[in-house]
Amino acid sequence: MASPLTTTAQPATGTGDVILRTRGLTKQYGKRLAVNNLNLEVYRGDIFGFLGPNGAGKTTTIRMVLGLIAPTSGSVELLGQDIATHSAQILPRVGALVETPALYLYMTGRDNLRALSQSLGGVDDARIERVLVQVGLAARQKDRVRTYSLGMKQRLGVAMALMNDPDVLVLDEPANGLDPAGIVEMRELLRSLAAQGKTIVISSHVLGEVQQLCSRVGIINLGQLVTEARPDDLTRGTGMFMVYVEDAPAALAALQRESWSLGARLDPNGAIFTPAPDGRGRNLNKFLVDAGYIPDSIIYQNETLEQAFLRLTNAAPGGAR
């Protein structure tokens, strides 16, 4: 499968554009198969969304990718080398945030980054300053982390992942606990990092978020890859049109007399959802105009990623195991 960004890619890993590859990756906890024979490929410049419900195996996979836990079987190749044998070469080029960041709550945000920089062998203050600006924490850098909101702690976690200016960022649920404004900020931050040429792997169960951000998506359920695709290819048309019209109940009654209008309904906001003759919006428009109900708008309805996800995983909303 080709990356949408391969045209700008600069192979430098000895394996072409593949930045991360898992082969038959499996993790068993007792009798539970947390990750089951996972084959994934992430290409340079991708923002790869690793999507699945609670307990699907996202964090377990990410821990194996980073070499934090050993797989039961299978292997991980990151930046062209096997993580099991070459983590010392690989990890300095990788920034990671797994679940909640480990922070010193009694220290300031800036001092947390200083402490980390010392453990990395020294990073200059200008770099710390730049990273703080990048994640939008410059104004609060001198406050103790204890006083930070959840979103600010999350952004400080991303700042820590960025300290060594990594080629690859692996972030487990970076939008976790963020409010809508925080989610938009995080999305813009990740976009700007990808624009700088970084490859980004994020896990998420926030489906709309992944759809807006990611160039490719892997859906995992019960430890297995369900599908791997571009977000646009995952969602498909529902065959329904959303119609706003002045006298919606009367227009709906007119629609419901037609054989092609199976499933037409009025939603609580006053919009009509209906199929169209031959599936074409122009035919629906003509029908409504001829019937005396001139539409204010007709919008074709694509499936949301959430609907696609539920269809592909066949899971009930909130369904974990």
Ligand SMILES: Nc1ncnc2c1ncn2[C@@H]1O[C@H](COP(=O)(O)OP(=O)(O)OP(=O)(O)O)[C@@H](O)[C@H]1O
């Ligand atoms: N250390 C462990 N010991 C035993 N079972 C574990 C362990 N870690 C994870 N599991 C199990 O492995 C499965 C996958 O868990 P994992 O944390 O990878 O899921 P996840 O996709 O990250 O879920 P979430 O969205 O809730 O973070 C779950 O059934 C979980 O209970």
Ligand SMILES: [Mg+2]
């Ligand atoms: Mg998890």
